[in-house]
Amino acid sequence: MTTAVVVFPGTNCEHDVVSAITGLGGNARLVWHRETSLDGYDSVILPGGFAHGDALRTGAIARFSPIMGAVSQFAEQGKPVVGICNGFQILCEAGILPGALIANRDLSYICRFVEVEVTDTATILTNAAEPSQQLRIPLNSYEGNWVNPDGEGRVVVRYRGDPNGSTEGAAAVANEAGNVVGIMPHPERASDPLLGSTDGLVFLRSLLNSLVSV
C-alpha cells in the first residue's frame, strides 16, 4: 500500500507529507510530475506549494503536467486522490473537483492555526473523524477562498469562523463519490505534539484506512 506524492517544480510540502504518512506507518514515495503512470500506487496526494510558480493562476500550468492524466484516471477509477492547499487548487483547475480557489477575502496571505469542523465523514479523508469533530490545523494560503458557481461538490470540512471568505465555509471539498478530496489547511502540519497539534492525523489516518478497505 503506497501513496504517490506528486512533485511539480515549485511544490514544497512533499517531504512534510511523506514524513507525516510514514510517521503513521504508511508508505509514501515522491513522483515527479513528468511521469505518466501511477501503476503500483494505491492513492495519490498532490501536496502544497507553488506548482510552476503559480504562473497565470494557481494550478493553471500544473493541470497540463504529464502526470495529471494518470491522476484523472485514478479519480475516475474511484481510487483515493487528495489535494492539499496548492494540490486542491490543481484538482479544481483540472476539473477533477468542482469550483475554484480565489484570493482570500482580505487579500492577505494567511499562515496560522484555524479551527475546523468535519461535516461529512463519508470520504477517504474524513472516515476516521467523529461526526462534527472539531479540529485545529494550520491554514497557509493566499488563494484559499473556494467559490462554487455551479453548486456542485460536497463540503466535508468547514471553518469555524470565516478566515478567508470561502463559500459555505468550505475548508475541504469532495467529489460525489467521496474518493477525491481537496483540503485547504495542511493536515501534515498538525502531525506532532511538538508542533502544537496532532489533529491533522485524523485526516491522514482516514486516507490510510481507505487504502486498507479498497
Place this chain on the structure above:
Amino acid sequence: MTTAQPVHRSLGMSDEEYDSVVGILDRDPMPAELAMYSVMWSEHCSYKSSRKHLGRFPTEAPWVVVGPGENAGVVDLGDGWLAAIRIESHNHPSFVEPYQGAATGVGGILRDVFTMGARPIALWDQIRFGPLDNPKNRYLLNGVVGGIAGYGNAVGVPTVGGEIEFDPGYTGNPLVNVMCLGILKREQLVLGTAGTPGTMAVLLGKATGRDGIGGASVLASASFDDASGAKRPSVQVGDPFEEKKLIEACLELYEEGLVVGVQDLGAAGLSCATSEPAGRAGVGMDVDLDRVHTRESGMTAPELLMSESQERMMAYVAPEQVDEVLTIAEKWEIDSAVVGEVKAGETLRISHQGAVVAELPAATLADNAPLYDRPAQRPDWLDEVQARPGPDLSTHDPADLLEKLLDDPAIGSSAWIHEQYDHMLFLNTVVGPGSDGSLLRIKGTKKGLAVSTDGNGRLCYLDPRIGSARLVYEAALNVAVTGARPLAVVDNLNFGNPEKPEVMWQFKESVEGISEACEVLGVPVVGGNVSFYNETDGIDINPTPVVGLLGLADPMPEDPPRLSRAEEGMELWIVGPAASDNLAGTAAQRLLDDRPGGIPTAPDRETAVTAVAVAAELAHSVPVLHDISDGGLAVAAAEIAIASGVGVVLDVPAAEIFSEDPHRFLVAFETGSINLPPDALKFGVFGGNQIVINGSPLDLESAASSYREALPRRMR
C-alpha cells in the same frame, strides 16, 4: 599619473582607485575591466572602509568549520551535521522599491546558504522603519513584508522570526536585514573554489538581463537624496520559482557529488562568480560571454559582467561530469550554459564577440581592493545626550504605562507580519514567531537549533559599545530560554556615512562591543555584512548593528518553555541582578520623552555567563521562561499573561517594573517544584482576569486588545 575620466566616477570609483587599477594593469583599463573593478571594489563588495576593523572579531572555536570570508559561516553540530548561517542587508534597494528590494534580499541570502551545500531551512527578518503615522513608512512596511512573504513563501523556505523597530531616523532609510540558516551533512559541504585547470564553469539559472546593473556600486554604496527614485532601474527583480528550482537542482548536484565548487551570482554578478573562485583557488580562467544565456539582446560586455540578475549560480565541474550536470539542470527546468574553463596561471581572460574584453589577474579584484583607515572621532554631541536625565516614572500609573507600551507597534504582537509568512513549512518550527528565540528541530536527531536576531538602534545611539555588547547578551539569553547554548554569531552592521569620523567611531565601538561580548560567552563570529551610507539628506541613521545568534540544544527540551504555558496558580519569579533605576534607552523612555538620553546600563561579564547557563538548564524543566527586554518586566509578564489567557498579580520593587537592565529573565512554574538561584525573586502569581501591578489593575482583555492591535490598527 592621473587619468581622471568621468566614466569611472559614474561607476562610483574614486580617482585614486582608478589610478590603482592602472597600476595593476600597467595600462588604462578597457571598459569591461573598469566595470569589474568598480563593482568588486565597491563598499558593498570589498568592505573597504570596514575590513580593517572586522579583524577584531573573535572567529575561532573548535566547532567552526568555515569562518568569515566564504558565502556563509559553517559550524559543527555533532553527529555529522553542520549548520550554515548568513545575514545580509537590502536596505537601499528596499527604500527604492520595497517589494522587490526585500524579495531579492531573501533570494540572495538563500543562495549564500545553499551555495555551501546546505538546504536552507529557515529565514529571519530584521526590519526598521520610520513612524507609521507617515504614509510613506506604511507603504514601505507593506511593501517589505509583502516582498519577504511573496518570495519566501513561494521559494518554500519558512520565515520563522525576526524583529521590527521604528524610529524617525529610518524614515528616509529603512533597514531590511535577512538571515538564513541551512543544515547539511558534513560530506555535502561545498566551497567557492574554481578547482584545478581543466575544470569547467557552468552557469545555472535565470537568463542574464540588464537588471541590477551597478546595484552594488551605485545603490548600496552611496547615500540618498530626493532623486533616489531615479535609481530604481538598479534594483533587481526576483523570481522565487526560478530560485526554488535552482535550490533543488543544486542540492541534487551536491548529493550526486558533481561539483568541485560553487559561487552564487549576487552583487557584482559574473565579475564576482568568476574572479573570486579563481582567486581562492589560485588559478586563471577563460570566460566566453557569448555563451551566457541572456534575456535581452545587444548587452555589452560591461553589462553582462555587472548584471545582478537574480537566481543564478556558477558551478565548477570536472569536464567528464558536465553532461550529468546539464541533465540535472534540464530535469529541474533551469537553463544552463558552459561559459568558461579554468586555466593554469592567474589570468582571468574574458572574451565577447570574438574580442578579448578583459585580461587581468583574477585575484586582484578581491585581494587588491582598496583598504581605508578612515578617521574616527567620538561625536561632540554625545556628552550632552548622555547627560540628559532619564524619565521620572513615579508620577505615572504603572498599569497605564503598561497599556501604552503594549500599544507600541514595536512591542505589540507581530502577528500582522508573521501570519503573512509561511513559518511552519518543513515541520521543524517548535517555537515560532512571537517568542524570544526560534527553536527548530533537526528531524531524526534529538538536536534543536535556536536562533535569535536582535538590534536596538536607540541603545547603540546612546553608547554603541554597551549597546552592541548587550545585543549579543540578549540574543544569547533568548536562545538559552529555549534550552540552547550559544554556538555562533553573525552580524549585520548598519551604519551611516563612513566618511564622517563620528560614524566611523560608532562603527569601531560597536565592533568592539560585539567582540567583547562574544569573547565573554566564548562564541565566534562566523560571518557578517556591513551596510554603510545609511543616510538621507546628510542625516545618518542611529548606529544599528544587528546580531544573529545560533544556539544548539542537544538534547532539545522534550517540552520546551512557551509563553502560552502559564496557568492559574503558577508563581512568577525573576532571575538576575536587581534592577537599577537607569532607564536610558528603554521603551519607557521613548514613550515619555522624544529624545533618548543617558548611558544605558552596562552589561556584566560574569552575570551574563551565569544567566545564559541557568536559563538553558531551566528550559528543560519549567513551562515558561521569558527574557526581559523592550518594556521591561511589566511587558514580559503581560506577554505571558496574554499568550496564556490568564491574569497575573505582581508585587514588585518599583525600579524593576520597566527596567531593561540586562541578564534578567522570568520563570513561571507550579509552586515549590523548582530550585532557583539564591538571588531569584518571587514577585507574582497567575490568576484572575487582570494584570495587576502593585495594586494598579489593567483588564487582561484590554491589554490583549492593545497588544494585538498595536500594529494592524496603524496599518489600516
